[in-house]
Amino acid sequence: MATHASWAALRAFDQDGDGAAVARITATGEILDALAMTSTTDTRQQLRDATWAFERACLSHTRAEHRHTSRSGHP
Numbered sequence: 001m002a003t004h005a006s007w008a009a010l011r012a013f014d015q016d017g018d019g020a021a022v023a024r025i026t027a028t029g030e031i032l033d034a035l036a037m038t039s040t041t042d043t044r045q046q047l048r049d050a051t052w053a054f055e056r057a058c059l060s061h062t063r064a065e066h067r068h069t070s071r072s073g074h075p
Helices: 002-015 018-038 041-072
Strands: none
16 A cells, blocks of 8 residues: 555656655655654654655755766756
8 A cells, every 4th residue: 555655656746847846755754754753652763764764765866866967967
């Protein structure tokens, strides 16, 4: 079920352009942070781990995109 939801989210991100995707990604990170802060003790660590992994993936993607555009000469 989580895999299906993830793919559906990625398809939605892909359809509306870069600005909308950035806004959704930012909102997703904020939602994960809020969930981690307000969740019960038994799920808090899992949500913190998910938040950390999400933020790391976003950072890695940003770095990779920057390297790609730097090498290709595109702004």
